[in-house]
Amino acid sequence: MFSNFIQGLLNSGGQAQAMQRYAQIANKVNNINPSPLDTIYPNNAKVNSPTFEKVLQATTKSNFGTLLLDPKLKQVQANIVNQNIQQSIVKPAEQPKTTALQEAIAVQTNIQQPASKAQILNVVSQISKKHGVDEKLVQALIKQESGFNPKAKSKSGAMGLMQLMPSTAKSMGVKDPYNTVQNVEGGVKYLKSMLNKYNGNVILALAAYNAGPGAVDKYSGVPPYKETQNYVKNILANYL
Numbered sequence: 001m002f003s004n005f006i007q008g009l010l011n012s013g014g015q016a017q018a019m020q021r022y023a024q025i026a027n028k029v030n031n032i033n034p035s036p037l038d039t040i041y042p043n044n045a046k047v048n049s050p051t052f053e054k055v056l057q058a059t060t061k062s063n064f065g066t067l068l069l070d071p072k073l074k075q076v077q078a079n080i081v082n083q084n085i086q087q088s089i090v091k092p093a094e095q096p097k098t099t100a101l102q103e104a105i106a107v108q109t110n111i112q113q114p115a116s117k118a119q120i121l122n123v124v125s126q127i128s129k130k131h132g133v134d135e136k137l138v139q140a141l142i143k144q145e146s147g148f149n150p151k152a153k154s155k156s157g158a159m160g161l162m163q164l165m166p167s168t169a170k171s172m173g174v175k176d177p178y179n180t181v182q183n184v185e186g187g188v189k190y191l192k193s194m195l196n197k198y199n200g201n202v203i204l205a206l207a208a209y210n211a212g213p214g215a216v217d218k219y220s221g222v223p224p225y226k227e228t229q230n231y232v233k234n235i236l237a238n239y240l
Contacts, residue, residue, distance in 0.1 A: 114150060114151075115150060115180045117148050119180070120142075120148055120150070120161065120180055120184075121139065123180055123181055123184050124138050124139055124142065124184055124188075127181075127184050127185050127188050128188055130188075131188050131189060131192045132192065133188055133191060133192050133195065134239075136239055137191075137202065137235075137239050138184075138187075138188055138191065139238075139239075140235045140236075140238035140239035141162065141187075141191065141206070141209070141235055142161050142162055142184075142187075143235075143238055144231060144234050144235045144238070145158075145161070145162055145163040146160065146161050146162070146163055148161065149161070150178060150179075150180050150183065151178055159177035159178060159183070160177040160178050160179075160180075160183035160187075161180060161183045161184060161187065162183055162184060162186070162187025162188075162190075162191075163187075164177050164183060164186055164187055164190070168186070168190055169183075169186055171190075172185075172186035172187075172189050172190055173186065174186035190209065191205065191209055194206075194208045194209055194213065197213060198216070202236070202239075203222060203232055203236070204216055204221065204222070206231065206232045206235055206236075207221075207222040207223060207228055207231075207232050210227070210228045210231045210232070211223045211225060211227075211228040215228075
């Protein structure tokens with residue numbers, strides 16, 4: 001629908017001027033920042049680089065995994081920083097007396113006062129920086145996994161904000177999966193390990209978080225499971 005300004009020109013007989021103005025506006029809109037998917041697929045929709053949606057639609061159970069072996073598609077970075085940079089980001093001596101983590105820990109001691117979403121986001125920010133993972137990616141994963149519900153539990157037994165399975169929680173040193181700080185710490189550590197395993201490829205790391213690295217390795221890409229494919233697609237939609 002045309003804007004009131006352009007519609008006014010049409011109604012007053014200035015159709016040619018209105019169409020010219022509309023074309024200018026459309027051109028400006030098209031030249032605004034490139035699609036976020038360009039960060040994953042360079043030259044998206046310009047030089048035969050498929051969008052994630054097209055990858056899903058164009059694949060079959062037998063070849064879905066192999067499509068993500070394209071070297072261009074594996075060049076996905078996840079803001080992973082090296083150890084020296086991590087140490088410079090968070091130093092105990094430089095932390096304020098009361099941090100978001102400390103506030104969240106205090107909240108956890110009061111069962112009647114669960115952590116608010118704002119406090120959860122603060123915890124996510126602190127822990128994401130600690131492990132060198134993009135906090136927006138962690139936020140998108142938590143939204144998909146639990147809808148920011150620290151007490152969420154799935155039928156399969158996954159627990160808390162980042163839906164840690166008992167074995168995963170144990171391997172990450174999480175004693176109380178329903179504790180906001182412990183859950184996010186364990187979940188981010190596990191996500192970071194998947195990002196490292198797949199050289200920063202967000203798509204493969206998310207697929208491994210959902211279906212397990214064994215399934216990703218078996219199919220050399222995103223497994224041909226509808227649940228996992230939708231899982232990855234939904235997180236990317238919220239992340240990008």
